[in-house]
Amino acid sequence: MALAGFADTSSRKTVAPMRKSRVVILLLLPGIAYLGLFFLAPLVALLITSFQAPDPNSFDFGAYVYAFEWQNYVAGVAEYWPIFLRSFFYAIVATVAALVIGYPIAYFIGVYLRGRASLQAFTLILVVAPFFISFLLRTLAWKQILGDDSWLVTTLKSLSIMPADGHITGTAFSVIFGLTYNFIPFMVLPIYASLERLDLRYLEASSDLYSRPSTTFFKVTLPLSLPGVVSGTLLTFIPASGDYINASDDFLGGPSTQMVGNQIQSNFLKLLDYPMAAVLSVVLMGIIMAIVTFYVRRSGTEDLV
Secondary structure, eight states, rough: OHHHHHHHHHHHHHHHHHHHHHHHHHHHHHHHHHHHHIIIIHHHHHHHHHHHHEEOOSSSSSSSSSSOTTHHHHHHHHHHHHHHHHHHHHHHHHHHHHHHHHHHHHOOOIIITTOOHHHHHHHHHHHHHGGGGGGHHHHHHHHHHHSSTTTHHHHHHTSSSSSSTTTTTHHHHHHHHHHHHHHHHHHHHHHEEEEETTOHHHHHHHHHHHOOOOHHIIIHHHHHHHHHHHHHHHHHHHHHTTTTTTTTTTTTTTTGOOOOOHHHIEEEEEEEEOOHHHHHHHHHHHHHHHHHHHOOOHHHOGGGG
């Protein structure tokens, strides 16, 4: 009887985890289906397109056939490597600038305004408020402000700060400025989330031990907020690397400031060179993944990958 009771109990314990695992799988199915349909399938299609070759039997412009044309990657990297370097340079500078501007804002909201919920909520709304306006409209507004006929440029020229034939739009400065402005909220919010959970007693203990404010920041505050810094830099760097709005001729960029996103758009929509557009997209994703993996491992926050 005792053996029978033990066997019955053990069988129940075995069935319970199996039922839980089935429930978990059923709950995950919608998400898995969504990722498979809208992420994995387009990614596979992009890879296949990158190996396409022009159709020799068709005279239609933009006609391609499926083939293993690996030379597409060689030609793409050889032709566009300067634009890749420029894109990542702009993205890195914009990310650093957003960090320099965004960290004090996040610190002010998450530490100095701790305990003042209404004021804290109001400042967070101010940070998120630009999202209420279209990305295109915000960038177009800065084009009007930084344009050659704007009050800002004419004032700078009248004060001899800028040369008479100088420009702001169409330069690297304007593109990096646009990237920094548009992605600052992506930097502020993750850092704020880390600082908002920071135990202020650590800062008080550091002060009680006669540490300077700078020492407290670099030895206590910054290490404890590092996950937010890493998340913010990733959320800023990744979209900035593939951005094609700010560097466009129609907005803040010019012919000498084109980024990879602009070349992908041009190859896909204007030149109808779908394989080259796919090659640039795949190479861009691969480089970003390599940079992000290296950065996260060096920062000691592998759990974010």
